Amino acid sequence: MKQESPKTANRLLTRFLRSDLAEEVRGDLEEKFLLDLKTKSVFKAKLIYWYQVINYIRPFAIRKSRLSYLNNYDMFQSYFKIGWRNLLHNKGFSFINVFGLAIGMTACVLIMLYVVDEMSYDKHHKDGNRIYRIASEVKSEKFVAASAPIAEGLKKDFPEVEQSTRLLRFPGTDKMVVKDEATQKQFFEMNGFYVDSTFLQVLTYDLIFGDDKTALNDPNSMLLSEEVAAKFFGNENPVDHVMKITLPFGDFNYTVKGVFRTNKKSHIPANLLLSMNNSDVGGWVKNQHNWATNNLFHTYVKLKIATDPIYFESKLTPFLERNGGQDLKAAGFSKSLFIQPLPDIYLHSDYGFEVTPNGSIKYLYIFFSIAVFLLLIACINFMNLSTARSERRAKEVGLRKVIGAEKHALISQFLTESILMSVLALLLAFLLIQLAIPIFNQLINKQLSLIQLPNVYFWLVGLTIITGLLAGLYPAFYLSSFKPVTVLKGKLVNTFSGVMIRKGLVVFQFTISIVLILGAILIGDQMRFLANTDLGFNKNQKIVLPIQTAEANKNAEALKAALLANSKVIAATHASSYPGIENINDMLFYAEGKSINETVDIIMCNAGNDYIETLDIELLQGRGFSKEFMGDSAAVVLNEAAIKQLGYAAASAVGKNIYFEWQGKKVTMNIIGVVKNYHFQSLHQEVKPMALSVSPFFGLPMSYLILDTNTNDYADLIALLEKTWKKINSGSPFAYSFLEKDFQKSYEKEELTLTLIRYFTLIAIVIACLGLFGLASFTAEQRVKEIGIRKVLGSSVSQIVMLLSKDFLKLVVISFIIASPIGYYVMKQWLQGFAYHVNVSWWIFALAGTSALLIALLTIGFQSVRAAFANPVNSLKSE
Amino acid sequence: MIETKLGEFEEVILLLTGILGEEAYAFRIAEEFESQTGRSVSIGAVHSTLTRLEEKGFLKSEMGKSTAERGGRRKRIYTITAYGKKTLTAARDFKQALWNQFPGFAIRMDGIIGFTG
Numbered sequence: 003m004k005q006e007s008p009k010t011a012n013r014l015l016t017r018f019l020r021s022d023l024a025e026e027v028r029g030d031l032e033e034k035f036l037l038d039l040k041t042k043s044v045f046k047a048k049l050i051y052w053y054q055v056i057n058y059i060r061p062f063a064i065r066k067s068r069l070s071y072l073n074n075y076d077m078f079q080s081y082f083k084i085g086w087r088n089l090l091h092n093k094g095f096s097f098i099n100v101f102g103l104a105i106g107m108t109a110c111v112l113i114m115l116y117v118v119d120e121m122s123y124d125k126h127h128k129d130g131n132r133i134y135r136i137a138s139e140v141k142s143e144k145f146v147a148a149s150a151p152i153a154e155g156l157k158k159d160f161p162e163v164e165q166s167t168r169l170l171r172f173p174g175t176d177k178m179v180v181k182d183e184a185t186q187k188q189f190f191e192m193n194g195f196y197v198d199s200t201f202l203q204v205l206t207y208d209l210i211f212g213d214d215k216t217a218l219n220d221p222n223s224m225l226l227s228e229e230v231a232a233k234f235f236g237n238e239n240p241v242d243h244v245m246k247i248t249l250p251f252g253d254f255n256y257t258v259k260g261v262f263r264t265n266k267k268s269h270i271p272a273n274l275l276l277s278m279n280n281s282d283v284g285g286w287v288k289n290q291h292n293w294a295t296n297n298l299f300h301t302y303v304k305l306k307i308a309t310d311p312i313y314f315e316s317k318l319t320p321f322l323e324r325n326g327g328q329d330l331k332a333a334g335f336s337k338s339l340f341i342q343p344l345p346d347i348y349l350h351s352d353y354g355f356e357v358t359p360n361g362s363i364k365y366l367y368i369f370f371s372i373a374v375f376l377l378l379i380a381c382i383n384f385m386n387l388s389t390a391r392s393e394r395r396a397k398e399v400g401l402r403k404v405i406g407a408e409k410h411a412l413i414s415q416f417l418t419e420s421i422l423m424s425v426l427a428l429l430l431a432f433l434l435i436q437l438a439i440p441i442f443n444q445l446i447n448k449q450l451s452l453i454q455l456p457n458v459y460f461w462l463v464g465l466t467i468i469t470g471l472l473a474g475l476y477p478a479f480y481l482s483s484f485k486p487v488t489v490l491k492g493k494l495v496n497t498f499s500g501v502m503i504r505k506g507l508v509v510f511q512f513t514i515s516i517v518l519i520l521g522a523i524l525i526g527d528q529m530r531f532l533a534n535t536d537l538g539f540n541k542n543q544k545i546v547l548p549i550q551t552a553e554a555n556k557n558a559e560a561l562k563a564a565l566l567a568n569s570k571v572i573a574a575t576h577a578s579s580y581p582g583i584e585n586i587n588d589m590l591f592y593a594e595g596k597s598i599n600e601t602v603d604i605i606m607c608n609a610g611n612d613y614i615e616t617l618d619i620e621l622l623q624g625r626g627f628s629k630e631f632m633g634d635s636a637a638v639v640l641n642e643a644a645i646k647q648l649g650y651a652a653a654s655a656v657g658k659n660i661y662f663e664w665q666g667k668k669v670t671m672n673i674i675g676v677v678k679n680y681h682f683q684s685l686h687q688e689v690k691p692m693a694l695s696v697s698p699f700f701g702l703p704m705s706y707l708i709l710d711t712n713t714n715d716y717a718d719l720i721a722l723l724e725k726t727w728k729k730i731n732s733g734s735p736f737a738y739s740f741l742e743k744d745f746q747k748s749y750e751k752e753e754l755t756l757t758l759i760r761y762f763t764l765i766a767i768v769i770a771c772l773g774l775f776g777l778a779s780f781t782a783e784q785r786v787k788e789i790g791i792r793k794v795l796g797s798s799v800s801q802i803v804m805l806l807s808k809d810f811l812k813l814v815v816i817s818f819i820i821a822s823p824i825g826y827y828v829m830k831q832w833l834q835g836f837a838y839h840v841n842v843s844w845w846i847f848a849l850a851g852t853s854a855l856l857i858a859l860l861t862i863g864f865q866s867v868r869a870a871f872a873n874p875v876n877s878l879k880s881e
Numbered sequence: 882m883i884e885t886k887l888g889e890f891e892e893v894i895l896l897l898t899g900i901l902g903e904e905a906y907a908f909r910i911a912e913e914f915e916s917q918t919g920r921s922v923s924i925g926a927v928h929s930t931l932t933r934l935e936e937k938g939f940l941k942s943e944m945g946k947s948t949a950e951r952g953g954r955r956k957r958i959y960t961i962t963a964y965g966k967k968t969l970t971a972a973r974d975f976k977q978a979l980w981n982q983f984p985g986f987a988i989r990m991d992g993i994i995g996f997t998g
Contacts, residue, residue: 026955
């Protein structure tokens with residue numbers, strides 16, 4: 003039987019071998035094969051044949067093809083040149099493309115900067131994936147702190163707990179005065195937290211000065227953030243320096259034991275870390291043995307390697323029952339514990355008593371989708387315009403094919419062009435980003451810069467290439483698939499599928515734009531609603547002075563009297579809290595005839611005698627507090643929500659008693675008044691049961707003096723207030739805030755979203771309109787002969803404008819129909835974050851639809867009208 | 882230094898081409914190389930060298946006759962040029978000259994011979 007040389011090997015050989023060598027090489031190999039067959043097995047001979055073929059893959063023998071380096075380079079040079087010429091030849095189109103892409107990229111980069119920044123929180127802690135925060139849940143209210151003994155108990159009971167630690171944000175000390183005796187410098191510092199000595203063993207802080215192993219070992223130790231340290235000491239080492247901290251209950255000395263960097267973001271934005279073993283709150287902390295109440299301690303645990311966190315979590319509530327069963331029974335409620343992974347806290351945790359308000363993953367998703375969609379819209383623009391323009395280039399493609407261009411060459415030509423375009427856009431985008439970052443930072447109140455993100459350049463270049471590829475892909479394949487015969491023969495270019503895809507892309511663009519418009523209108527509407535809703539008290543012209551030093555506390559009444567002497571101050575009151583700020587002080591009460599197992603959680607506010615008058619709260623029944631009544635220390639004023647939940651009726655509640663139990667004793671409070679529900683928290687939440695009390699029992703410090711003022715000249719009034727303050731409290735710094743602004747702070751996230759959405763909607767519309775404008779001018783140009791003939795036959799201008807606009811407007815209407823349900827769903831979702839909100843009403847859709855239509859009409863209209871007014875002679879004479 | 886133009890492998894191939902005369906084509910040279918040196922070589926490697934030698938002007942080639950075992954395909958017969966011959970001779974003379982300068986084995990190995998003998 004005659005054996006033949008392996009076919010595949012031969013196919014391979016002919017594929018790469020220079021054709022002028024084919025004959026001799028095939029001959030030589032064949033001879034070799036036949037010779038081998040005589041002495042060796044068929045298999046071996048074939049194997050040798052393969053070996054010989056592969057050994058022919060040498061530079062001298064390989065076909066000189068387009069794929070070789072030099073030639074390729076030349077082709078790319080040519081693509082580049084042609085691309086550049088095309089760009090210059092169609093300046094209008096090029097501008098729309100490059101500008102649209104650049105805006106899209108700029109917006110995308112800015113948003114991504116924000117998103118990446120938000121995602122960078124708490125990613126720097128050593129073994130961060132083994133660190134968890136212990137949070138509590140009582141009566142389906144979740145809060146992110148636990149009672150004092152839990153941290154130590156966890157360490158004792160669970161071998162898998164490597165270390166546990168606590169952080170205490172002591173209520174009423176949100177502003178601490180820090181004073182350096184030597185230099186007499188003093189500042190109000192926010193975010194001072196008390197921490198256990200084990201704090202640095204669990205959470206990672208990078209110390210510039212001091213030793214993180216020992217820094218918190220001694221009582222009354224303190225760590226400063228680099229900013230605070232710089233304010234007092236410049237660049238000098240402040241370790242072992244003694245500083246004075248002024249709190250409402252006195253002045254206390256702390257020794258600086260270290261300075262930590264703040265370059266890494268954390269959900270704990272500490273400026274001061276104070277040792278919990280100290281002379282101020284230290285004594286109180288040491289007496290906290292109750293497992294049920296005072297859930298004030300942010301508790302963190304580090305688990306050992308290979309601990310299953312879910313299993314660990316499941317053991318927590320039994321652990322609490324085991325240790326604190328007695329306490330829980332006495333308190334009359336049950337509590338469960340759950341864990342929060344440290345890296346997830348900032349974006350995912352939004353419960354009670356956060357260390358500071360966190361970010362929100364929900365908004366991050368919104369922003370991220372906007373970024374992606376903006377980039378997508380810009381890419382779509384490019385695709386749309388490129389395909390639309392394809393008729394002009396169709397002849398070029400046809401000719402190139404006839405001359406011998408292969409499909410892949412054409413594809414790389416068009417991809418080169420689109421990447422060239424996107425690189426130009428990138429350069430423009432760089433410029434725009436540099437210009438926009440300061441403005442953007444102002445909007446979002448952050449300090450972002452491109453350098454902050456180490457990989458940003460890698461990212462941007464990647465983004466550019468992806469954008470270029472994405473934008474060029476469709477035109478590249480679409481154009482290169484033209485059949486030269488059809489293209490060169492005549493006009494047939496706009497295939498049905500091409501038109502459909504282009505229309506589909508326009509619809510997609512406008513759908514996104516309309517959804518964004520809907521969102522912007524709705525959020526605006528909701529914000530207006532929030533601003534205009536009657537809160538049940540008067541937030542206007544209220545100035546709040548923090549009373550947070552021992553001196554100011556001592557002189558509180560004198561200050562109030564002195565300020566009231568000013569005719570512009572109408573009323574004044576001291577209080578532990580005021581509407582708009584966090585109030586975590588609560589007590590479980592039960593009504594007459596009920597027991598401790600039927601309690602209502604009521605938020606407590608320690609108020610001065612004039613609280614109700616100063617804030618203009620409506621008193622429904624009974625009376626407020628007054629100097630005339632001496633027995634008020636056991637009296638409460640309740641809001642309607644509390645009355646209702648206790649089971650009383652507002653009309654008959656005055657005079658009735660409510661009870662709570664404290665350390666085994668039953669305490670009686672008497673209801674002296676009922677106030678109408680007022681929003682002491684933001685409209686995100688329902689009005690909760692609340693009580694006003696002057697009882698010293700709920701001993702929260704009266705940290706604020708609230709003034710009701712009447713003036714047009716705030717600068718003047720505040721100067722006066724400061725003068726009075728300095729006279730009375732010479733040793734304490736003066737600070738103030740407006741109640742209205744503090745209340746508005748609850749809506750910071752929403753306001754930020756509104757601003758961003760407004761800007762990005764605008765950008766989306768601009769990009770979409772640029773695209774539409776390009777397409778419309780293209781269509782007008784394409785149909786110029788048709789228009790000429792129609793005009794000659796008697797069409798009016800308006801008919802022609804209609805003819806040209808109709809197609810596009812139809813697309814906008816379709817987009818609106820698609821966008822409406824999407825928008826409706828998104829809006830509904832967003833509104834669920836508010837207990838009080840507007841309804842999604844029809845006018846929002848009408849407004850969004852009409853504006854989209856109008857914008858589109860304006861965009862197309864210019865082109866249509868110009869085409870319609872053109873003299874038909876000009877368009878028809880040439881043929 | 883004309884010699885540097887010729888590598889060891891090239892020199893052998895050139896010599897073999899001269900030896901084989903009318904039968905000097907890639908496959909045959911490769912076979913001859915294997916049988917003379919005992920080293921295996923691929924036809925591609927030989928062919929590549931032949932092409933290079935031709936480019937340098939040491940060889941010239943033309944298509945020869947076809948034979949049945951090659952499926953009727955012709956072979957490329959290489960012949961050595963005058964320049965090639967001159968280069969070969971020069972290479973040999975150069976080496977010879979070097980050998981002449983090489984210290985004699987006898988002197989260095991003396992002691993060893995004495996020791997073993």
